Amino acid sequence: MPPVTAGGLAWRGARREDAPVILATLNALAAADNDPFRWSLAEIEERLAASYRDLDNDYLLGFEGPGEGALRAFAEVDVSPGDATVARAILLGGVHPDRRGEGIGRELLAWQIARGRQKLAASALADAHVPAWFVVHMEDDGPKTLARTYERAGFVVRRYYSDLRRDLSVPVPPASTPDGTLRLVPWTPELDEPLRLARNDAFRDHWGSQPRTRETWAEYRTAFMPAWTFMVVDDAPDVDALLASPDTDDETAAALRAGEPLVVAYQIASKYVEDFEVRGFTFGYSDNVGVRRAYRGRGLAPVVMTAGMRAMADDGMQYAALDVDTANPTGAVGLYAALGYEKQHGSRMLLIEL
Template identity: 60%
Template sequence: MTATDTDPEAGARLAPIAERAAAPAQLPHVTAGDLAWRPATRDDARALLDLRNTIADVDREPYRETLEEILEMFDAPWRRYDTDSLLGFDADGVLRAYGLVDSMPGDTRTVRAFLFGGVHPERRGEGIGRELFAWQVARGRQVLAASGKDVPARLAVFAEDDGPVEKNRLYERFGFGAHRFYSELMRDLRDLDAAPVPDVALEGSLRLVPFAAEYDEPTRLAHNDAFRDHWGSEPQTPEQWKNGRSAFAPAWSFVVVDDAPDVEALLASPDTDAETAAALRAGEPLVVGYQLASRFEEDWAVRGFTFGYTDILGVRRAYRGRKVAVAALAAGMRALAADGIEFAALDVDTANPTGADGLYASLGYTKTHGSRMYSVEL
C-alpha cells in the first residue's frame, strides 16, 4: 500500500493526472498475426463469448461465462467500446484475439483502468498478445489522462495464480507488479448436522430480512460506506450497481436493516456520506449490512459440484462488531443448503482490513484457489 492509499492529503501533492498518465498521442498498431482489427460491437457478443470460454478452458480457469454476462458488458451505459476495445479476426472472419479497456464512472479516490484480453490458443506464439497488450496499456493511459481526476491512478489486470506463466511475464515486461492477492474460499454445506451454521441473534432494532427491491438502493449506499476503507474499492453509481446482474440470486441474498436508527447521531457523524444523510432525512430504510449472492450454473460442471457465490458481504462502519456480517452470511448459507446446493463460495482480499479471513475460517470456509492483481500505480 502506498502513501496515497492512506493519506488523504497525498493527492494534493501529485502531479496532474494528464502528466502522470503519460498518455501517447497515437495508439500503436497491432500487426502481428496478420489479423483484421476493429472495435467490438454488441453483435460480436457470441463470438466474444466463444473466444473467452475457449481461452478459459485451455488455461484451466475455474469459471465460464454466459451470453447474458457478455451482453451486460455491452449494455453498461458508461462503456465506450468504439474507442476502448479491439477485436482481431482471421481471414475466415473468425475472432482470434480481443482487448478491452474498462473504467468506472464512480471512481473518486483512485481512478482506474482495467485491461482484459486474450489470444486464441491456436494463435499464441505469434506476438499478437504482446502487441495487443501494448495497445491496451496505451489506451488505458489515455483513458486515465482524459478522466481529469487528479487523484492516484492505476492500470490493472487480473491473473489466476495457476494460470499460464507467459501471461505473468508479459505483464511484468510492461512494468506491472503483483500488488494484490485474493483467495477463493468454500464451505461445505452437505451435512449441516455435522458442521452446523451458527444461529445469530441480532440486538436492538436490527432485523435480518430477505433481499427485496425496496432495499436495493439502501444496500448500494451501505456498500459504498462499508467499502470506503477497503483498498481498491471505489463508490458505485446507481448505473454501476445495477449492471451485471444476470446471475444475481435474490433468494440467496439477505440484508440487515436498522428499524430505529439514531438519525441525529448518524447525521452528526462526519463518517455519514451525503447520499446516506439524504436518505435518512427522507425516512428511507437504513440497510446496515448485506450478503448478495449469485448463481453461476455454467461453472458447476467445470468445478464438479454445485455452489452459490457471495458477490459482496459488507457492514456499515458504524455497525461493525454487532454480528451483522455473520447473520447475513449464515442466512445465505442456510438458503443455499435448503436448495440442495453443495458449497458456499466467496473471494476475499488477503489484506482485507476488517479481519474477514478470521470470520470466514470460523464459519468453516477454506481456501480452494487464488488469483492476483498486477498493476502500475500512477
C-alpha cells in the same frame, strides 16, 4: 495509438451482436489457462450494453481469414464512472490458444495501455490528484507466459485473493438474531438502493475499492440470486448521531433525512451455473459481504452469511463459495474460517501505478 500488426489479423471495435463470438473466445482462453470459471452470454451482453462503454474505441477485436472470419484476439479497456479516490483502467482480453506465440498478445496489451491512458486523461478524475492504475487479474497458477508478458509491460503484483468454499452438507451453525431495532430481511427491490449505499459505506476503507454509482450498480446482475441475498435493516437508527459522524457519506445522509430504510449489513449472492462443471460441484456464491462501519462489532456478518448459506443448501447447492482479499482489514478472513470456509484457489491483482 500503437498499431497491432502481429498475426495478420483484421481489427475493429466491438458491436453488441459480437457477444456470442466474444463469449466463445473468452471461454477458450479460460479453458486453455485452466481458470476455475466460465463466462455466460448474458454477462457479455450486459457489458456491451453499458452506456458508458465506447464500443468503437474501448474494444479491439482481431479476426482471421478473408472478411470477418473467426475471432482470434479480444481486448477491453474499462474505466468506471464511479471511481472517486483512484482512477482505474481495468484491462480484459487475450489471444485465442490457436494463435498464441506470434507476438499478438504483447501488441494487444500495448494497445490497451495506450487506450487506458487516453481514458484516464479524459476521465472526471484527471485533475483530481488521485492515483491512477492499470489493473489486470490472473489466477495464481495461470500461464507463466502471461505473467511474463505483464511483467515486461511493467505490471507488479499488489494484491492476493483466496477463493474459499464451505461444504453445505455440514450443518450451518446457528447465528444470533439481531437485537433491538435491527431486523434480518431478504432482498426486495425496495431495498436495492439502500443496499447500494450500505455497500459503498462498508467498502470505503477497503484497499482499492471504489463507490458504485446507480449505473454501475445495475450491472453484474445476470447471475444475481435474490432468494440467497439477505440484509440487516435498522428500523430506528440514531439519525442525529449518524448525521453528525464524519464517516457518513453524503448519499447516506440524504437518505437518512428522507426517512429511507437503512441497510446496515448484507450478503449479496449469485448462482454461476456455467462454473459448476468446471469446478465439479454446485455452489452459491457470495459476491459481496459487508457491514456499515458504524455497526461493526455486533456480529452482523455471520447473521447474513448463515442466512444465505441455509438458503443455498435448501436449494440443493453442495457448497457456498466466495473470494476474499487476504489483507482484508475487517477480519473477514478469520470470520470465514470460523464459518467453515476453506481455500481452494488463489488469484492476484497486478498494477501499473501512474
